[in-house]
Amino acid sequence: MVYTLSGVRFPTVPSVYKSNGFSSNGDRRNANVSVFLKKHSLSRKILAEKSSYDSESRPSTVAASGKVLVPGIQSDSSSSSTDQFEFTETAPENSPASTDVDSSTMEHASQIKTENDDVEPSSDLTGSVEELDFASSLQLQEGGKLEESKTLNTSEETIIDESDRIRERGIPPPGLGQKIYEIxxxxxxxxxxxxxxxxxxxxLREAIDKYEGxxxxxSRGYEKMGFTRSATGITYREWAxxxxxxxxxxxxxxxxxxxxxxxxxxxxxxxxxxxxNVDGSPAIPHGSRVKIRMDTSSGVKDSIPAWINYSLQLPDEIPYNGIYYDPPEEERYVFQHPRPKKPKSLRIYESHIGMSSPEPxxxxxxxxxxxxxxRIKNLGYNAxxxxxxxxxxxxxxxxxxxxxxxxPSSRFGTPDDLKSLIDKAHELGIVVL
Known part of the structure; x- marks a missing residue:
């Protein structure tokens, strides 16, 4: 469990250390450290299994030793982008769901969770995620006439409104704490x-309210802690x-x-x-290894940053490496589809990414x-x-x-690969939990 006491940047005390002549305003790159892009295909072994997956080739960041630090899996999201599947309550006998999907595999890897089995799938669960939703209402017009008006609501607006409502939600301060004795x-x-x-x-609650807002x-400390990037550089924060x-x-x-x-x-x-750096490039190259060295009461410790967003176990190595993951704009995955609206009748397909293949x-x-x-879409699930x-x-x-x-687990790919997965689910009208 990670416990933090920070969500904002606090004024820092002057450092009592000197960096032995190191200037943070110069070019930080060292000639002895070579970080470059290289096409590389990685076959990774997990727990000494005989089978391993071969990732598709994509640009990867490599250290001076030649080891791939960010092995990638092709993140092209164009495939299957035009495929559409109808939403059906049950798959017909001759449908792809009954012929292509191994029933024992699907039964083993998934479980159905239904809020209300008696409720038929509503019509707004079919069709494209881009469909517009009109909310009708009766409004009293001048002259006493009732007129029906329709308010346009897109999925994007619904998500934004929901996020704003959550952020603005106030949590009442602590009470006296005596009612428990009556209970x-x-x-x-x-x-x-x-x-x-x-x-x-x-x-503690008073301190959080006073200093954290x-x-x-x-609860959104992850927005400030760990590595954050600005136009002028990288800020790193750790609670220790x-x-x-x-x-x-x-x-x-x-x-x-x-x-x-x-x-x-x-x-x-x-x-x-x-x-x-003086050429405008970030001080820490994308894909390079990072750690925090701390002098504690029990000795000096080198640890992976608690808020790292990519951690990788290199082939033939036991320890994991904290990877600074900040791909250039042209390599970042950009979401193309809004999150679908909440289904009226929720049907959840529960799955483990690593175990979701019929292959070993x-x-x-x-x-x-x-x-x-x-397949999940074709079987009638909406989440x-x-x-x-x-x-x-x-x-x-x-x-x-x-x-x-x-x-997110690097066994299955990169954070951008996960983004493309979520975006594809949204395109299919599937909510991701």
Whole structure:
């Protein structure tokens, strides 16, 4: 579990360290560190399985040693973009769902969850996601006439309104904490300890409300923590109140712990800003390895940043590597389809990406997008629940031994591959959970 006490950038205390003459305003690239693009096809072995999947070739970032740091799977989302499948309650006997899909495989990999089995699929679940929805209402016009008006609502507007409503939602402050004794009088025997614990919660809650803007804003700490990119450089923040010192290390600075010393604020948040190189390129190249070195009471530790969004286990290596994932604009996947509206009758297909292939291999985001999603649509589902998507080092845990809470599992592909999967689901009118 990762616990944070930061959602905003706090004023930092002056650093007590010097960087031994290192200038952060110059070109940070070192001639000894070579990061370049290379076409590479990677066959990856997981848990010594005999079968492994071969990723399709795409530009990958490689370290000086020649090892691929960001092995990719082709993220072309154009395939199957024009395929349309009708929404049916049950698949006909001669439909592709009954002939192409192995029933035992589908039964093993999925479970149906239905809110109301008696409710037939509503008509707004069929057709294109781009369909417009009109809400009718009666309005009193001048002269006392009732006139029907139609308000246009697109899926995009619905999503934006929902997001704004959540962000603006206020969470009431803590109460006195005494009603619990009315609910369960037996707890009065432990009143002293319970009152103490509740007082500690109130202090922490007051600090969150004062410095973070409330619990809702605090819950979005991922927007500020970890690596954030601006036009002028990269900011990195890590919450480590127990550390006496911290430094950002990686391929970008030859793992020099004296090059990029971080500063700590009063809440235990360590921070550093890395300006762009003189040619305007980012200080940390996309695809390079990074870690945070911390001096703690139990010794010096090198750790993968808690908010890393891509973590990778290289072939023939046991430890995972934290990867700075920030592809150039031209390589980033851009969503093309809005999220569908909430279905009136929810039918969920539960699936594990790695186990979703009928072949004896770990499946990929791209294959799930192109091969599995159309089948899910054709079977009549309107939602897909992706299980155990966060990075986990132990595959046999089924994905529940999470090691990186903000990184989608690299076993199945890159974060952009996952984006293309979600976008394809939206194109098919499928909500992704």
């Amino acid at each position: 369960d009088p037996l707890l009065t025997n432990y009143r002293q300890h319970l009152d103490y614990r509740y007082s500690q919660y109130k202090k 409330g619990l809702e804003a605090f 109140p127990g550390a006496q010192s911290a430094a950002l290390i990686g391929d970008f600075n030859n793992w020099d712990a004296n090059a990029d010393i971080m500063t700590r604020n009063e809440f235990g948040v360590w921070e550093i800003f890395l300006p762009n 291999k770990i499946n990929s985001y791209v294959n799930f997008r192109d091969e599995v999603l159309p 897909v629940q992706i299980m155990a998507i966060q990075e986990h080092s132990y595959y046999a845990s089924f994905g529940y031994h999470v090691t990186n809470f903000f990184a």
